[in-house]
Amino acid sequence: MKPPRSRRHWLGAYQQMLLIRRFEEAVETLFRQGRIRGTAHPAIGQEAIAVGTCMALASCDYITSTHRGHGHFIARGGDPARIMAELFGKATGYSGGRGGSQIMADWSLGFLGSNGITGAGLPVATGTGLSLKVRKANGVAVCFFGDGAASQGMFHESLNLAALWRLPVIYLCENNQYAMSTPVNATIAGGSIVARATGYGIPGVTVDGNDLIAVYEAVQKARQHVLKQGPILLECLTYRLSGHSRGDSCNYRSPGETEKWKARDPLPRFKAWLVKQGILTGPEARRIQSTVRTIIRDAVRFARSSPDPQPFRQSEGIPT
Amino acid sequence: MTTRSFTEAIRETLEAEMRRDRRIILMGEDIGAYGGAFGATRGLLDRFGPERVINTPISELSVVGAATGAAMTGLRPVVEIMFMDFLTLAMDPLVNLAAKARYLFGDQARCPLVIRTACGAGRGYGATHSQTLTAWLLHVPGIRIAAPSTPTDAIGLLKTALRGNDPVLFLEHKLLYGTREELTLPVAKIRPCPYGKAxxxxxxxxxxxxxxxxxxxxxxxxxxxxxxxxxxxxxxxxxxxxxxxxxxxxxxxxxxxxxxxxxxxxxxxxxxxxxxxxxxxxxxxxxxxxxxxxxxxxxxxxxxxxxxxxxxxxxxxxxxxxxxxxxx
Structure with missing residues (x-):
């Protein structure tokens, strides 16, 4: 794949990051207003990882996502209107209203689903890598997971299987410093998550997850590696700038810590780089902002005006 | 006329179906050269090679999870769980993904996954190698459960499982493995047996x-x-x-x-x-x-x-x- 380094691609990346940010902010507002129910885990502050990763992938690749999956899905090309409709519990949502925030997928995009079970995507991505290998198909599987999932048995088992069988899987940890309220230093023995790669004899790379270009380049390299030599573990360091989910007061984090990470917010950081490179001009920035605003507005309109799912079809999809 | 044991019935069905459909792969502990704890996969490694007969580490959770991922992306994995008691280690992918995939994601998420497992007491294996935990999975919508009592039904029900698009739990009682039956037809000719028909x-x-x-x-x-x-x-x-x-x-x-x-x-x-x-x-x-x-x-x-x-x-x-x- 030719690396998308053109001006247009960088601007596209910026628009995607902004779209994810605004989408998640809209979701938080809609929750506060009581217009959507259930739960949702916003990816505010983690946009560079989703966008940088998906920029480096090919259409034949697969992705498994997490409970914090809206950003991954949008970055992979998911339709924000259908994602929003799923959050509204509408028939036009990706799962027809049956899934909600944590359960959406689109096979045509190679997006094998977000997942409400912490770490459950790890073996699924492993099996996808196995499938690619056995079918001698082109492509890789990318497994997004959080620092919390690195304490699941599935993490260790999956890395072991993929390393033994040399599967084309990129295990991409989004270390946002907290498993819900529990900090990484209370969950990760041995110093770091990336250090665990050594135990399975695979490369482990630490990446600045708030730097879009760093993520893009790391995943691009990782993709080439896993196609030839088997799995890799990437640990992208980041921080969620909002709560874990709706209703999280963030009483476990100090304001100072949050401020420190806000200074490293991936969105203004990438924007500043674009401006400095002369890629993003004032009118261009305004155009992108307006485009994103329209997409979000249309998504909410679409979701609100879509029909409810038909209750009598509830058992469809269950083998009998 | 030819007699077959329950074990032979399983093995020959796997072999016939693997010849028929290249997407079928086998995964499990000691299913390779050893041939499986009860001999149900004996000889299949030689016939189909290590890419299709995958001897796994003892990692029930991630093997079943990986099989689910493989099933959702074009393969038809058959996982052998050596003793049904060990299925407790693999409940998450079965209950939270395989069983729910089609309901939640629609027909794009076909999950043709077969879990074969040895259940049942009667051989003195004790409290953790003898259980029949079928009711646990009967409680989960979206998983088909076969519990054959004869070699003929084992052949027919396994064929249906391997040709379907939904996850199947396939129970093999340990005391049945040695039982023999005179087959009226060769294994390849026995028809798939419908599910939900006593x-x-x-x-x-x-x-x-x-x-x-x-x-x-x-x-x-x-x-x-x-x-x-x-x-x-x-x-x-x-x-x-x-x-x-x-x-x-x-x-x-x-x-x-x-x-x-x-x-x-x-x-x-x-x-x-x-x-x-x-x-x-x-x-x-x-x-x-x-x-x-x-x-x-x-x-x-x-x-x-x-x-x-x-x-x-x-x-x-x-x-x-x-x-x-x-x-x-």
């Missing part, structure tokens, strides 16, 4: 006896004794527990007015409890006696042979139950 083994109007898996073999012994005493039982082999052929049981109970259910597992929350509830819902007017459930007691499975024999329902228990329920 087999009426013997016809009679005195009492309905429902069983599956190993319990059906005990029921056949009970029938031999009872028929000598002039008691005619309607014996139903459920063959699959999900979907469950309630209609055949209801029809039978309407004729006999009496129902004995033989279920090897512990009593509380068991498959037999589900059957009893269904029959009571749909045929209580026809019952001339309370439904009788023969189950194991609510205890772990003991290892000593006399304790284990006492723990499992037997043909003698069935004969006694039929005598009691029919008043003869």
């Amino acid at each position: 087999r009426v083994v013997t016809a009679g109007n005195d009492c309905t006896l429902v069983a599956w898996s190993w319990m059906l073999q005990e029921a056949l012994r009970a029938h031999a004794i009872l028929s000598q005493q002039g008691i005619r039982i309607d014996m139903i082999d459920l063959r699959t527990l999900a979907p469950m052929d309630v209609a055949t049981m209801v029809e039978s109970v309407r004729r006999t007015g009496r129902l004995v259910i033989a279920d090897e597992a512990c009593r509380s929350g068991s498959v037999s409890a589900e059957i009893a509830a269904r029959i009571f819902e749909q045929a209580h007017d026809y019952l001339d006696a309370p439904i009788c459930r023969l189950t194991a007691p609510d205890t772990p499975i003991p290892a000593a042979s006399n304790l284990e024999a006492g723990w499992m329902p037997s043909a003698a228990d069935m004969v006694r139950a039929v005598h009691t329920i029919t008043g003869r």
Whole structure:
């Protein structure tokens, strides 16, 4: 794949990051207003990882996502209107209203689903890598997971299987410093998550997850590696700038810590780089902002005006 | 005419289906050169190579999870879980993904995953190598459950599982592996057996006896004794527990007015409890006696042979139950 380094691609990346940010902010507002129910885990502050990763992938690749999956899905090309409709519990949502925030997928995009079970995507991505290998198909599987999932048995088992069988899987940890309220230093023995790669004899790379270009380049390299030599573990360091989910007061984090990470917010950081490179001009920035605003507005309109799912079809999809 | 053991039936079906469909792969502990703990995959590594007969580390959770991922992306994995007790380690991908994929994601998320597992007591393997935890998965919508009692049904039900698009739990009772049957057709010619269609083994109007898996073999012994005493039982082999052929049981109970259910597992929350509830819902007017459930007691499975024999329902228990329920 030719690396998308053109001006247009960088601007596209910026628009995607902004779209994810605004989408998640809209979701938080809609929750506060009581217009959507259930739960949702916003990816505010983690946009560079989703966008940088998906920029480096090919259409034949697969992705498994997490409970914090809206950003991954949008970055992979998911339709924000259908994602929003799923959050509204509408028939036009990706799962027809049956899934909600944590359960959406689109096979045509190679997006094998977000997942409400912490770490459950790890073996699924492993099996996808196995499938690619056995079918001698082109492509890789990318497994997004959080620092919390690195304490699941599935993490260790999956890395072991993929390393033994040399599967084309990129295990991409989004270390946002907290498993819900529990900090990484209370969950990760041995110093770091990336250090665990050594135990399975695979490369482990630490990446600045708030730097879009760093993520893009790391995943691009990782993709080439896993196609030839088997799995890799990437640990992208980041921080969620909002709560874990709706209703999280963030009483476990100090304001100072949050401020420190806000200074490293991936969105203004990438924007500043674009401006400095002369890629993003004032009118261009305004155009992108307006485009994103329209997409979000249309998504909410679409979701609100879509029909409810038909209750009598509830058992469809269950083998009998 | 040719006789086959239950194990041979499984092995030859796997082989025939793997030749028929290149997407089928096998995964499991010691299924390679060793041939599986019960010999069901013996010789298949040589025939199909390590890419399709994948000997795995002891990682039930991620092997079943990986099989689910592979199933959703174009393969048809068959996972052997050496003992059903070990399925406890693999519940998450089965319950939270494989079973739900099609309901949540629609037909794009086909999950043709088959879990073969050795269940059942009777061989002195003790409390953690003898359980039949079927009821746990009967409770989860979206998983089909096959519990064959004969080599012929094992062939037909396994073929259906391997050609379908939904996850299947395929139960192989350890005491059945050595049982033999004369096949009327070669394995390759035996037709896939539909799920949700019970087999009426013997016809009679005195009492309905429902069983599956190993319990059906005990029921056949009970029938031999009872028929000598002039008691005619309607014996139903459920063959699959999900979907469950309630209609055949209801029809039978309407004729006999009496129902004995033989279920090897512990009593509380068991498959037999589900059957009893269904029959009571749909045929209580026809019952001339309370439904009788023969189950194991609510205890772990003991290892000593006399304790284990006492723990499992037997043909003698069935004969006694039929005598009691029919008043003869």
